[in-house]
Amino acid sequence: MNAAIDKLVSGFKTFHERFFEENKELYQRLVTEGQSPKALVIACADSRVDPAIMLQADPGDIFSIRNVANVVPPYQEGGDVSYHGTSTAIEFAINGLGIKNIVVCGHAHCAGVKAMVSGQEGSPVGGQFVPQWTSIINKGYELAKQKNPGAEGAELDRCCERQSVLVSLENLMTFPFVKEKVDAGELEIHGWYLDIAQGELSRYNPNTDKFEMVAL
Ligand SMILES: [Zn+2]
Missing domain, CATH: 1.20.5 (Single alpha-helices involved in coiled-coils or other helix-helix interfaces)
Structure with missing residues (x-):
């Protein structure tokens, strides 16, 4: 049983x-x-933020990647790239399926981002893989501190979750085939943030450097 x-x-x-x-x-x-999905959605593995449910997508609509803290690692050339699951899926989505939209969707109360924050504050979490994986978004902590100097505790965590999305957007642009297509106007990349407690979705506006709530 x-x-x-x-x-x-x-x-x-x-x-x-x-x-x-x-x-x-x-x-x-x-x-x-x-399949000819119209968007690649990179979301957290968190059980509460399933993009297909959240976006009410039909089968075939979205190609999704889910990992801890919705992280896009930087592009790596040569060396040991044999276990790059996320990079493999990005490559297939863009070059194999010709997807023209990428959405990196962060979320509130993300344990992965919290692990990164703990590491940055000198109390790294345990685990063989989590500390190294989440260190990819360390810059999210720096950005949060710069943009919200007084933030701490839960407020700082929420800031770090949003800023970490921007780190992943930046890392996406280190993939030559992504940059080439974005520069040619053939691919758009978007940063989203889901507040799971409030049921609110916001989208990053590069002109204001703010996440703006989707009107309901
Ligand atoms: Zn998460």
Whole structure:
């Protein structure tokens, strides 16, 4: 008896009865014609921020990457690139599928960003992988401190979550094929932030350097 797994299997049965049966043609078309998603969404692995649910996407709409703290690592050439799962998915999305929009979506109460903040404040979290992975967005802490000098505690965490999205946007531009397409006007990159407690989504406006709430 495994109640957690039983719940998942039961969920699949409900999906099959309702959603799959009602959308058989769509699934069939996605197989015969292949997928052509219009956006790559890079979101956190956090169980509360599933982009397909949050954006009410249909199958085939979004190509998603989820990792701890929705991090885009900087482009790396040569050396040991054998385990770059995130970079692999970005490459396939842009060069393989020809996706023309990338959204990096951060969120409030992100444990991954919190791990980065703890590391920056001299109390690194344990773990074999988390400290190194989240150190990719260390600059988010510096940006948060610069832009909100008095912020601390929860306010600082929220600032760091937003600024870390900008670090990932910056890192995206270090991928030559991303930069080339953005410069040519063939690809757009967007920074979003989801406040999970309030149910609010905001989008980064580079002209104001602010995340602006989507009107509901
Ligand atoms: Zn997170």
